[in-house]
Amino acid sequence: MTTSNTSERKKAIVIGSGIGGIACAMRLQSLGFDTTVVEKLDAPGGRAYVRKADGFTFDMGPTVLTVPHFIEELFSLERDCAMLGQPDFPDEILGDNQRITSGVSGGPNTSKYVEIIPILPFYRVYFDDGTYFDYDADPENIRTQIQKLAPEDLEGYEQFHKAARAIFDRGFLELGYTYFGNIGAMLKVVPDLLRLDAVRPLFGLVKKYFKSDKMRQVFSFEPLLVGGNPLKVPAIYAMIHFVERTWGVHFAMGGTGALVNGLIRKFEEMGGTLRLNAEVERIDVEKINGKRTATGVTLKSGDTLNADLVVSNGDYASTYLNLVDKKHRKINRDALVKFRKQSMSIMVIYFGYKKADGDPDLRHHNIILGPRYEELLTDIFDRKILGPDFSQYLHIPTLTDPSLAPEGHHAAYTLVPVPNNQSDLDWDAIGEEFCETVLRFLDERGHIPNLRERLVYKSFVTPNYFQQTLNSHMGNGFGVEPVLTQTAFFRPHNRSEDITNLYLVGQGTQPGGGTPSVMMSAKMTAREVAKDFDVPDAIVNGSPKMAEEAAPAIAAE
Structure with missing residues (x-):
């Protein structure tokens, strides 16, 4: 000392x-x-x-x-x-x-x-065909929605639930606070992780239990919220499902x-x-x-x-x-x-808009998935390009706490996963246009109709904000991938x-x-x-x- x-x-x-x-x-x-x-x-x-x-x-x-x-x-x-x-x-x-x-x-x-x-549901997950899945901790509600959208996956859900519980019990409750300061500490837990099938890619584990693309997306998207590619993060990240199920999502x-x-x-x-x-x-x-x-x-x-x-x-x-x-x-x-490897980055658009009668029934946390899933993830993490489509996380906290906006208005942000600055993207040149594309999508797809007419405030940040203001290497949004x-x-x-x-x-x-x-x-x-x-x-x-x-x-x- x-x-x-x-x-x-x-x-x-x-x-x-x-x-x-x-x-x-x-x-x-x-x-x-x-x-x-x-x-x-x-x-x-x-x-x-x-x-x-x-x-x-x-x-x-x-x-x-x-x-x-x-x-x-x-x-x-x-x-x-x-x-x-x-x-x-x-x-x-x-x-x-x-x-x-x-x-x-x-x-x-x-x-x-x-x-x-607490916030319920945890997330409303919108699919590109307009259907949605309310993701929460109620097993019966989950089963009802699977029965409606993908009945062939009911048995798979039960098996996934058991697997995620086992990973949570070992990976989070028992090992969550383990500091792996030397290789010996790591080697001691490898047999258990292999037994739990927790080292294969998460999406591979999810595909093992679910047949429909929709359920594969619902039960694998969460690592994106911590900068991880569902196609590549180890399946130990399935414990996120049980962490949320056990203690909920809060605001x-x-x-x-x-x-x-x-x-x-x-x-x-x-x-x-x-x-x-x-x-x-x-x-x-x-x-x-x-x-x-x-x-x-x-x-x-x-x-x-x-x-x-x-x-x-x-x-x-x-x-x-x-x-x-x-x-x-x-x-x-x-x-x-x-x-x-550095994690992906994000573009975040902050906007305020006037409320209107008949607004769609959005939730506090909304995941809006595009027409592609695996290919889009590959564009972001591997090819490091902006593809023809995107997915986003739309956050509307004024549905829970109106004090965050002037009376009669909503405050919102929408977060779009994008490549970090190892790409050749010039955000100073393309940022404004991409922002307009995202807001136009929310408007024209009916998530927030007539948004552009009701918009009273707008700003955004790109990977440059993370690199220049937050000193994140290559503009990563979440640190090391x-x-x-x-x-x-x-x-x-x-x-x-x-x-x-x-x-x-x-x-x-x-x-x-x-x-x-x-x-x-x-x-x-x-x-x-x-x-x-x-x-x-x-x-x-x-x-x-x-x-x-x-x-x-x-x-x-």
């Missing part, structure tokens, strides 16, 4: 205020570190930044919340009392009544900061930005510090006791912030390529970092192999992307920090009183 000051509390710096970064900062504060979050933008959130314009409020990034007890756990933290040793999945959230389907779905501590409510009233603000408020109440408009120029590294050691950061303003440890919630590739001098990187060399060769041990590590006291957190690290996963990543990273800094057990596992008595120990060698 390296320390810069043995008479004061140790200091931690977290680069980036995405949900993973905030969650990690809260956990470091609870471990006894004085923690500062430095954020490039003028408000917290990272990908969960909020755009406000003309009376509309738009979440710019994640809008699907699952596993609400992860959120409750964060709001239950206290300064110098991490309680990392508590069960990750306590019995009370695994019983028969664990999934809340009505009323407030936030726990008692969450509800002090933000109101979180923070006021938008995901309200959740971010609640987490920041809790972090500051715990004694943490947030610095906005504070972009990092470099992570400072010195040789201490013969080891390359992170000693703080230098901001683009010229300010230097010293610390005993640094955690980057920034993009994995950009962290190493742009913030760490290559002379300090023996493992995460340029060649390795650039070799890793979740393919088998970039999963578990093969995914970037939460503890840097190159530099002592440098850690990573968020979607580019283990376990992966998505709001629940980055919260899990924060807990995994915090556990590694606790080990490395010999944080007293009373702080890691004990009661607030025990932790208060033990807290001075973290300031000592």
